[in-house]
Amino acid sequence: MKEPRLTVSALLLGPLLGLGLAAGCSGNAPTVTQTSATPGTQTSWAGSVTPEVRVRLAAPQRDGKAQVSVAGAWVLADLEGAQLAVGSGLSGELLLSTTRATLAGRSLPRDGAVLTPQTNGDLRIGKRRYPGVLRIARSVGGEQGAFVVMDLETYVAGVVPGEIPAKFHREAQRTQAILARTYALSSVPADAQGAPIVVSDSGGQDQEYHGIPTVAAHQRIARDATETTRGLVLLDGATPLRAWYHSTCGGRTASAASVFGVPDRVALSGVRCDWCTSSKYFRWNSRLVAKDVVRAAGLKGALEAFEVTSRDVGGRATRLRIRAGGKSRDVGAPVFRLRIGPSKMRSCQLDQIEVAGGELVIAGRGWGHGVGLCQIGANTLAGQSARAEDIVRTYYPGALVVKLW
Numbered sequence: 001m002k003e004p005r006l007t008v009s010a011l012l013l014g015p016l017l018g019l020g021l022a023a024g025c026s027g028n029a030p031t032v033t034q035t036s037a038t039p040g041t042q043t044s045w046a047g048s049v050t051p052e053v054r055v056r057l058a059a060p061q062r063d064g065k066a067q068v069s070v071a072g073a074w075v076l077a078d079l080e081g082a083q084l085a086v087g088s089g090l091s092g093e094l095l096l097s098t099t100r101a102t103l104a105g106r107s108l109p110r111d112g113a114v115l116t117p118q119t120n121g122d123l124r125i126g127k128r129r130y131p132g133v134l135r136i137a138r139s140v141g142g143e144q145g146a147f148v149v150m151d152l153e154t155y156v157a158g159v160v161p162g163e164i165p166a167k168f169h170r171e172a173q174r175t176q177a178i179l180a181r182t183y184a185l186s187s188v189p190a191d192a193q194g195a196p197i198v199v200s201d202s203g204g205q206d207q208e209y210h211g212i213p214t215v216a217a218h219q220r221i222a223r224d225a226t227e228t229t230r231g232l233v234l235l236d237g238a239t240p241l242r243a244w245y246h247s248t249c250g251g252r253t254a255s256a257a258s259v260f261g262v263p264d265r266v267a268l269s270g271v272r273c274d275w276c277t278s279s280k281y282f283r284w285n286s287r288l289v290a291k292d293v294v295r296a297a298g299l300k301g302a303l304e305a306f307e308v309t310s311r312d313v314g315g316r317a318t319r320l321r322i323r324a325g326g327k328s329r330d331v332g333a334p335v336f337r338l339r340i341g342p343s344k345m346r347s348c349q350l351d352q353i354e355v356a357g358g359e360l361v362i363a364g365r366g367w368g369h370g371v372g373l374c375q376i377g378a379n380t381l382a383g384q385s386a387r388a389e390d391i392v393r394t395y396y397p398g399a400l401v402v403k404l405w
Ligand SMILES: [Zn+2]
Pocket: 248, 249, 250, 251, 252, 273, 274, 275, 276, 374, 376, 377
């Protein structure tokens, strides 16, 4: 249950984003018919297809290499689909540099290549198993790196187990599937009409994607959550909502504007939450080493003072002033939190702060950035028989739950 990343590199299969949301939508997009005029879960868009997602793999991007294997038959083709090689069984290194790319010792075309296993799920990269195909792209419309390409529903089923514990209620799992789908779609830049989807898996703060779940029970739970919410997306007006979520809000969710500096939206403005008191991080205490605090503030010397200079309407710290070595510095609280470590300062809901004995002693509430849905609260509501569709409306007021495919 990691918190979503502050930044996401992503492009969307443009024609599909436009699908049905703009009147007179045509071109490459499928013909769309609104079969129900009722806003909410009953609205469906007939004739649409599931968009494709390209998940950018972090390891080859970072290290310039990754171990790739396919146990059964495979086909290697160029980006236009022309076959380059076929075989059965493949194991070797993918090497990516600015000048060339090779896979298991074979030089790849200048633009890139696609490796398609005959059996879906037969692709291994590093220690993980992936559905779909491996696409290696080099400077194709700005798209560069190694991607696993799959349909969005398959992607959602892979995200759910990484973002929510399997023991959470079924409606909480379904809620997470709606958010995973929406968050991926919202990663699309406005100028990406016609471009493919790219969703980063670079690990840590972004929505995590770890390939095919290794535990069979987790696979079943995620598949159920995905299939029973198929195509359901949260819309803010005509566009997919940036559906941030976090572990525990501590009593009130935060506004996206104050945490991420994005334009204020009603659906992301923050709501009261009475349902996460059971979280072990509803209240927490932490002792931070003073010199780490000083370094995170970009200062030197002994820590002299640490104060909250600004809070949002819910009481969450937005600005901090840190004084050390005779100098003081103002820092955004969410930025400071990520610098010092999000599990050391679990949230910006800071109730008590004390500089004592070479330490910064703080007491706070909640875990995560606080924006959007509170996962522990959602699980409590799910345990009280709330439906996923109602849970998301509770945390994202005014957002519509719409079935896009
Ligand atoms: Zn909460």
